[in-house]
Amino acid sequence: MPSFTTIIDERFPALNQYDYRRLFINGFFAYGARWADILARGWLVFELSGNSATAVGWVAFASFLPAIVVGPIAGVLADHIDRRKVLIYGTLGGVIFTLLQVVVIVTDIVQVWHVILLGFLSGAAQSTTISARQSLIANVVKKEQLMNAVALTALARHGSRIFGPLIGTVLLATVGVAPVFVLSTALLLIGLVELIRMDYRMDPEAKNKLSMGISAGAVISNVKNELLSGVRYIRKDSRILTIVWIVAAHCGLTMSIDALLPTRVTDLNGEEDLFGIALISIGIGSVIGTIIISQLSSDSQRAWTFRIMAIGSGIGPVILGGAGTPMMFIVGALIAGFAQSAFMAMTSTFVQEIVSDEFRGRVLSLYIMLAGGTMAFLNLGFGRVTDLFDVRVVFIFPAILWLIIIGIAGFKSAEFKSLILNGRFVNSDTESIV
Numbered sequence: 536m537p538s539f540t541t542i543i544d545e546r547f548p549a550l551n552q553y554d555y556r557r558l559f560i561n562g563f564f565a566y567g568a569r570w571a572d573i574l575a576r577g578w579l580v581f582e583l584s585g586n587s588a589t590a591v592g593w594v595a596f597a598s599f600l601p602a603i604v605v606g607p608i609a610g611v612l613a614d615h616i617d618r619r620k621v622l623i624y625g626t627l628g629g630v631i632f633t634l635l636q637v638v639v640i641v642t643d644i645v646q647v648w649h650v651i652l653l654g655f656l657s658g659a660a661q662s663t664t665i666s667a668r669q670s671l672i673a674n675v676v677k678k679e680q681l682m683n684a685v686a687l688t689a690l691a692r693h694g695s696r697i698f699g700p701l702i703g704t705v706l707l708a709t710v711g712v713a714p715v716f717v718l719s720t721a722l723l724l725i726g727l728v729e730l731i732r733m734d735y736r737m738d739p740e741a742k743n744k745l746s747m748g749i750s751a752g753a754v755i756s757n758v759k760n761e762l763l764s765g766v767r768y769i770r771k772d773s774r775i776l777t778i779v780w781i782v783a784a785h786c787g788l789t790m791s792i793d794a795l796l797p798t799r800v801t802d803l804n805g806e807e808d809l810f811g812i813a814l815i816s817i818g819i820g821s822v823i824g825t826i827i828i829s830q831l832s833s834d835s836q837r838a839w840t841f842r843i844m845a846i847g848s849g850i851g852p853v854i855l856g857g858a859g860t861p862m863m864f865i866v867g868a869l870i871a872g873f874a875q876s877a878f879m880a881m882t883s884t885f886v887q888e889i890v891s892d893e894f895r896g897r898v899l900s901l902y903i904m905l906a907g908g909t910m911a912f913l914n915l916g917f918g919r920v921t922d923l924f925d926v927r928v929v930f931i932f933p934a935i936l937w938l939i940i941i942g943i944a945g946f947k948s949a950e951f952k953s954l955i956l957n958g959r960f961v962n963s964d965t966e967s968i969v
Contacts, residue, residue: 546830549684554675554735559691562668564726565626567695568719569661571703572633573598573793574814575715576654578707579640581797583647588926590647592794592918597651599914601659602907610666610900611761614893618667618674619735625663626727632656633720640713662907666900673887673895675735682884686829689880690822697818704811765897774889774960777950778882779902781941785882787909788937789848790875792855794918798926803861813868820851820872828880837958841881845955847874849938856930879906885954 549555576594584590612621636653639645668688676684699722706714769775800810824844831837851871858864883902890898917929944951953961 547683547687549676549680549687552676552680554733555672555684555687557729557733558668558671558675559687561622561626561726561729562688563691563695563698564722564729565629565661565664565695566692567699568629568633568722568726570695570699570814570818571715571719571722572654572657574700574703574811575707575712575719576650577793577797578810579645579712580647580650583645583650586797586801588794588798588918588921590918591797592915592921593647593651594654595791595793595914595918596911597655598658598661599907599911600655601662602665602904602911604662605659606662606666606900606904606907607762607765607897608900609663610670610765610896610898610903613667613670613896613900614761617736618671618896619730619733621667622664622671623727623730625660625667626723626730628660628663629657630720630723630727632660633716633723637713637716637720640716662903665903666896669883669887669899669903670896671735673892681887682831683829685884685887686825686880689876689883690825690829692821692876694818694822697815697822700811700814700818704808704815707811708808762897762901765894765901768891768894769898769901772889774950775886775898777948778885779905781944781951782879782882782902783905783909784937784940785845785848785875785878786906787913788933788940789852789871791910791913791917791933792852792871792930793910794914795921795926795929798921799855799864799930802926803858803864805861809861809864812865816865816868817872820869820874821876824873824875824877825880828877828884834958837881838954838956839958840877841958842955844874844878844881845941846938848878849934849941851875852930852934856927856934885960889960 550559576598577591580590580594581587609621609625632653636650636657639649639653672684672688673681699719702718703715706718769779796813797810800813803809827840831840847870851867851869851874854867854870855864856867858867883899886898886902887895913933917933921929941951945955946952950960953959
């Protein structure tokens, strides 16, 4: 019988790379802090506002908005300076803003606008790290290990979605909300230590080629032109353009549920424990989904898995909205986490496989910007609609619209059809790049 170490080596080869292990651990703790924040901020504002879904929507909006404002700038920086340094400074910013959240709670001056503002600032720090972390993956693993590494990074994110809310729920239900933010700070500090331990530094020759001696300040001042070059790169490649718009639709219609969960929980006569369990269940489903993705070894496996995850992404929210019991609600959360995380991991891999490293940071930041941006605005909109209409409809209708969109795309989009039938892009451009 093979040993545990042998199984890890065979099934998760990316973990054999020292720097990738550090990146993986950093992601696990950083995302754990993020999910603990989402749990604590959502419930804190829900109570401060007198059970207003609109207020929770504003917090979700503020947290995701930096993906539009800050994320693209971070992507430009990731293409011109040491990506590891971008990641370090972003993590440090997260530590500072989370500590400020603890201060306003402990001093008993906390108001809804404090939570929204600090949610935005913490989201800005998080957005700074995302494109840098994603861009670093291809720099610290072998090309043949890329899907395994991308899936493992998603596994770290979604595994932390169990870990962070699990401990956070216990703290929230027993000693209050402030300790949850203390937990978040501690997790970020652990992740920061792992970044410091990395051996990776940008290759001097590559650094000179990218930066040409330009400072970070100069890069930021020229961010508009840099981003426009990234947009032009995406527009010229119909494969990346297809992934970008389909991910925007996916995130907006199936994943913008943060503002809806507290109201749906109370609709089922639940309290903060059911809210926490729902987040944990999404995390459990996400872990299972990303483990499956990490083990795909052939194009045919990738194709049928991609089809299942695309459909499952819509089925999960339908069950969440239609559930008549807490148990069925949890089942819906498991399915949503399972399918949505795997779908996102696969689309991220498709992008990573074909994008030039010179544009990797900008392309990934724009990819993340559209994903986070749609989630920001639709969380806000869905929160408002939920205060006016039945929350169940707000879960179900967008999910059905998503299923209609992918059905149409399967017939009308040659690029999307290529992915669902072949598990990869098969046009001539792809053959020359992949």
